[in-house]
Amino acid sequence: MILVIAEKPSVAQAYAKVLGATNRKDGYVVGNGYICSWCVGHLVTLASPDEYSEQYKQWNLADLPIIPSNFKNKILASTKKQFEIIKKLMNSNEVEKIICGTDAGREGELIFRLVYNMTKCNKPVFRLWISSMEDSAIKEGFSNLKPSSEFDNLYYSALCRQRADWLVGMNGTRLFTCLYGEVLPIGRVQTPTLNMVVNREHNILTFKPSPFYHTHLILSNGLDLKSDRKTIEEAKQLAEECRSGNALINKVEIKKNSQNPPKLFDLTGLQKEANKLLGYTAQQTLTYTQELYEKKLVTYPRTDSQFLTDDMFDTAKEIIKLISSNLIDIDVEINFDNIKNILNSKKVSDHHAIIPTLELGKTDLSSLPTTHKNLLSLIATRLLCATSTPYLFESKNIIATACDENFTATGTTVIDLGYKNLMILFKNQLGIKIEDKEIILPVVSENEFYSISETNISEHFTKPPKHYTEATILADMEKAGAKEMENDVERKGLGTPATRAAIIEKLLSDNLLVRDKKNLISTEKANNLMKIIPDEVKSPILTANWENMLVKISRGEVDPNNFLNEIKDTVTSWVENNKMPKEEYINLFGNDSTEREIIGKCPKCGGNIFENTKAFSCINRDFSLFKDNKFFESFGKKITKQTAKTLLTHKEITYTDLKSKKSGKKFKATIVMSIEDKSNYPVFCLRFDN
Numbered sequence: 001m002i003l004v005i006a007e008k009p010s011v012a013q014a015y016a017k018v019l020g021a022t023n024r025k026d027g028y029v030v031g032n033g034y035i036c037s038w039c040v041g042h043l044v045t046l047a048s049p050d051e052y053s054e055q056y057k058q059w060n061l062a063d064l065p066i067i068p069s070n071f072k073n074k075i076l077a078s079t080k081k082q083f084e085i086i087k088k089l090m091n092s093n094e095v096e097k098i099i100c101g102t103d104a105g106r107e108g109e110l111i112f113r114l115v116y117n118m119t120k121c122n123k124p125v126f127r128l129w130i131s132s133m134e135d136s137a138i139k140e141g142f143s144n145l146k147p148s149s150e151f152d153n154l155y156y157s158a159l160c161r162q163r164a165d166w167l168v169g170m171n172g173t174r175l176f177t178c179l180y181g182e183v184l185p186i187g188r189v190q191t192p193t194l195n196m197v198v199n200r201e202h203n204i205l206t207f208k209p210s211p212f213y214h215t216h217l218i219l220s221n222g223l224d225l226k227s228d229r230k231t232i233e234e235a236k237q238l239a240e241e242c243r244s245g246n247a248l249i250n251k252v253e254i255k256k257n258s259q260n261p262p263k264l265f266d267l268t269g270l271q272k273e274a275n276k277l278l279g280y281t282a283q284q285t286l287t288y289t290q291e292l293y294e295k296k297l298v299t300y301p302r303t304d305s306q307f308l309t310d311d312m313f314d315t316a317k318e319i320i321k322l323i324s325s326n327l328i329d330i331d332v333e334i335n336f337d338n339i340k341n342i343l344n345s346k347k348v349s350d351h352h353a354i355i356p357t358l359e360l361g362k363t364d365l366s367s368l369p370t371t372h373k374n375l376l377s378l379i380a381t382r383l384l385c386a387t388s389t390p391y392l393f394e395s396k397n398i399i400a401t402a403c404d405e406n407f408t409a410t411g412t413t414v415i416d417l418g419y420k421n422l423m424i425l426f427k428n429q430l431g432i433k434i435e436d437k438e439i440i441l442p443v444v445s446e447n448e449f450y451s452i453s454e455t456n457i458s459e460h461f462t463k464p465p466k467h468y469t470e471a472t473i474l475a476d477m478e479k480a481g482a483k484e485m486e487n488d489v490e491r492k493g494l495g496t497p498a499t500r501a502a503i504i505e506k507l508l509s510d511n512l513l514v515r516d517k518k519n520l521i522s523t524e525k526a527n528n529l530m531k532i533i534p535d536e537v538k539s540p541i542l543t544a545n546w547e548n549m550l551v552k553i554s555r556g557e558v559d560p561n562n563f564l565n566e567i568k569d570t571v572t573s574w575v576e577n578n579k580m581p582k583e584e585y586i587n588l589f590g591n592d593s594t595e596r597e598i599i600g601k602c603p604k605c606g607g608n609i610f611e612n613t614k615a616f617s618c619i620n621r622d623f624s625l626f627k628d629n630k631f632f633e634s635f636g637k638k639i640t641k642q643t644a645k646t647l648l649t650h651k652e653i654t655y656t657d658l659k660s661k662k663s664g665k666k667f668k669a670t671i672v673m674s675i676e677d678k679s680n681y682p683v684f685c686l687r688f689d690n
Contacts, residue, residue: 001094004036004128005086005112007102010294011133012038015101018138027085035089039102043083044114046166047072049174057680058605058620061178065171065575067568071163073114083115090121100148101128105302105350105498106554109151110158127151131300131351133293134359157554164188164546164567171571176532179581181619182589182612184529185510188543189495190503194512195538196476197468198522198530207464215239217247217400217407218454221442225400225407232457238405239455246449247402259391261419263306264342264353265382267497268478270301273382275471277432278374279518282470282501288375289354296359298379302498303351307344312352316342320387322360323380328425338387356380374430381426388419396441402452411441467519474500480540493547494540511613525613528588534578542570599641600648603675603682609648616644623680631684632671634661647673652687 004019006012013029013036016022020032028037049056049066051074056063075083089095098121102108116125125148130141165188172186213235214226225247229235265273267286274285289301308316316339324334342353356379365373392415400407417424427434444450466472477494495503504520507513512526530538546567552558599609602618609616609623616639617624625647629639636659639647646653654670670687 001030001092002034002097002099003089003092003095004034004099004101005115006036006038007041007108007111008294009038009040011101012036014133014294014296015138018135019142027082028089035095036101037086037089038082039086039111039115040079040082042076042111042114043079043086044073044075044118046162047074049170058622059174059178060620061175061579064175064178064579065167065572066174067167067572071166073118075118083118086115087119090116090119090123095123097124097126099126099128099142099145100151103302104129104131104300106154106158106161106496106550107498109154110162113155113158124148129350131303132357133296134357135296136358153556154554156560157550160553160560160563160567161550163564167567167571171575172537175575175578176529179578180532180585180589181610182525183617184589185506185512186533186537187503187506188546189499190506191533191538192480192540192543193473193477193494193503194507194522194526195530195533196480196540197473197507197513197520198527200465200468201522201527204464204467209461209463212460212462214458214460215242215407216454216456216458217242217402217452218456219247219442219444219450220453221444221450223398223409223442223444223450225398225402225409226458227405227407232459235457238403239457241403242405242452243455245402245452247400247407247452249398249400249444249446249448249450250406251397251399252444252446253397253399255395255397256415257393257395259393259418261338261341261386261388261390262382264308264355264386265379266304266306266353267301268304268474268500269306270354270379270382271497271501272471272474274375274378275469275474275518277378277427277430278371280371280375281504281515282474283505284371285375286498286501288372289379292372292376295363297357297363297376299353299355299357300351301354302496303354304497305348305351306353307347308342308352308355309348310343310345313339313343315358316355316383316387318358319356319360320383322358323356323384326360327356327365327377327380328384328429334384334387335389336387338389342383342386354379355383377426377429381422384422385419388422389416391418391420392416398441398444400450409441411439412437413440414438467516467521469518470504470520473504473520477503480544493544495547525589528585531588532582532585534574536570537574599644603648603651604680609644611641611644616641616648623675623682625682629684635659635671647682654689 004012004015006015016029016034016036019034019036021029021034021036023029023031028035051072052068056066090098098116100112102112126145127148127150128141128145130137168188169186173184176184176186213229213232215229215235215238217225219225227238229238270289271282271285274280275282280288286301289298292298293301317336320334320336356376368376394413394415396411396413398409424434477500480494504513508515511523512529513520514523536542549558549563553560553563597611599611599616601607602609602620602623604622605618605620607618607620607622609618615624615626625639625644627639632639637655643653652670652672656668657666658669659666670689672685672687673682675682
């Protein structure tokens with residue numbers, strides 16, 4: 001028997017269908033000589049510090065930095081059952097070899113390898129590497145399996161990423177939390193990303209608009225010429241001097257311009273465009289695209305390539321035909337020769353760009369949710385645009401003189417919309433308003449005088465930077481640190497296309513960012529956090545360099561041990577140089593005991609319990625009472641400050657108005673709190689008194 005391990009149940013079932021395995025069991029599908037099982041994401045992860053030593057249960061500065069000599073892994077409790085199923089299958093005498101069919105990327109490789117190593121399996125492994133979930137692509141992939149050893153460097157890269165994140169996150173979060181008495185999440189990628197938003201908000205808040213003025217001359221033929229002035233007095237004086245005079249046309253510059261079609265979508269490009277046009281968050285775009293991939297309608301989403309391989313001409317041609325007949329109603333002549341512009345095998349690493357698949361012709365697209373269909377249409381439109389013609393336009397710049405001062409006018413005239421015509425069709429389909437940016441200027445001749453029929457003044461103000469949106473933060477994450485890095489660096493930026501959405505969501509869940517419509521705004525907590533973080537921790541340069549090193553590890557160009565040693569040295573330096581709080585910020589998070597109310601004593605270590613945004617927590621991180629407790633919520637209650645005080649004092653609290661979830665009736669009972677030795681969280685039960 002051959003065991004195939006996928007990342008998700010739906011993918012395993014797609015494999016099983018192609019392989020002829022039809023007998024569904026608990027946690028796998030079997031048949032025709034194959035067993036197809038799945039990992040449900042990560043089954044194995046890195047152990048937490050307290051699983052190395054009891055002393056790490058309490059968060060103490062003296063214990064930092066925590067640098068394991070050997071990293072430990074643990075099985076996630078939530079998916080332990082599936083792990084045990086895979087373990088049994090891997091070690092079964094019936095299984096002769098194993099195929100790794102997790103997502104064909106860095107994280108997919110890590111997910112499988114950790115499980116394989118944890119089961120102590122030593123059977124031969126082969127790698128399935130595909131970019132599409134179409135049946136034909138799956139069949140081709142299984143007929144071209146590669147030895148797992150060819151992907152060892154990819155695994156080392158993933159392992160280094162995981163361990164680097166652990167070292168920076170665990171040490172940084174504990175360090176600054178202990179120093180300032182508030183849980184302050186630190187991350188290798190998230191902290192530099194957050195710093196960009198904090199800096200942007202600071203620049204917006206401190207921005208002081210400066211006025212400037214345009215003096216306008218309206219000629220007899222309607223041409224509007226303007227000249228900049230810093231003060232209203234200067235603008236008025238110039239307007240007065242030129243009134244009822246003439247303007248000499250000195251120069252008419254006409255230039256024909258060409259704007260090439262956009263490249264195909266990589267994941268980050270798709271996320272940016274979906275945010276701008278559809279309003280989807282980066283995470284929503286990734287989720288929807290993944291679901292379209294599993295429905296076999298688009299190719300692999302977690303790609304950083306914007307090209308197809310040289311052998312995909314015929315495939316692209318057929319897909320374009322299907323798009324025009326099944327998805328987008330277009331009345332545009334398609335020149336298939338332009339497909340060659342999107343083919344470049346040298347610029348495709350693990351996966352080619354995101355495009356629709358040939359399944360378009362076999363699927364009832366009307367059954368798709370609107371969100372997914374719109375995203376599929378966007379991906380399809382980009383393929384059409386990328387193989388269309390350039391946008392051609394004419395720019396005109398007129399320079400004139402009046403009263404010994406220069407005046408100018410600029411205009412743009414469309415010659416051929418080219419690929420932009422397809423984007424207009426797509427926007428019309430969505431009901432998006434299209435702005436006409438064409439400015440057609442009256443015809444004038446050089447060295448001719450024209451009478452001035454009117455003068456006026458317009459007031460303008462310099463504008464602050466715009467708030468970040470997910471589209472613009474993704475763009476800046478992608479190019480962060482680029483100016484400081486060498487030109488031949490493979491990957492510049494923070495995170496990878498596959499991880500950037502999760503970073504944004506993490507910052508939101510940690511209450512460091514909030515969404516305001518499309519805008520991302522930093523919170524007061526985030527603004528304060530950036531005041532205490534050393535520059536080297538929040539700078540994108542070092543992190544972007546690390547990200548590039550991970551790419552080089554995956555290609556066998558950098559020793560993984562050297563990379564991790566650099567991370568360890570850097571983290572050790574950060575901790576040793578920052579073990580004292582900055583005096584001017586000591587009370588920044590309200591951690592002064594004279595200013596913060598003590599809610600009670602920790603039932604585990606006796607430390608003070610303070611209130612934070614989400615819970616009532618021990619200063620030593622030994623114990624927490626979360627405000628939104630599920631047990632209390634099931635009876636219509638929350639843990640308020642007074643509730644917490646009562647529980648910490650008496651270990652129980654009596655209510656006369658608990659509400660039954662089933663009947664809706666109110667009743668009297670006592671909620672009893674008990675403390676378990678191995679947990680930082682209490683356990684609750686009901687007691688009914690006579």
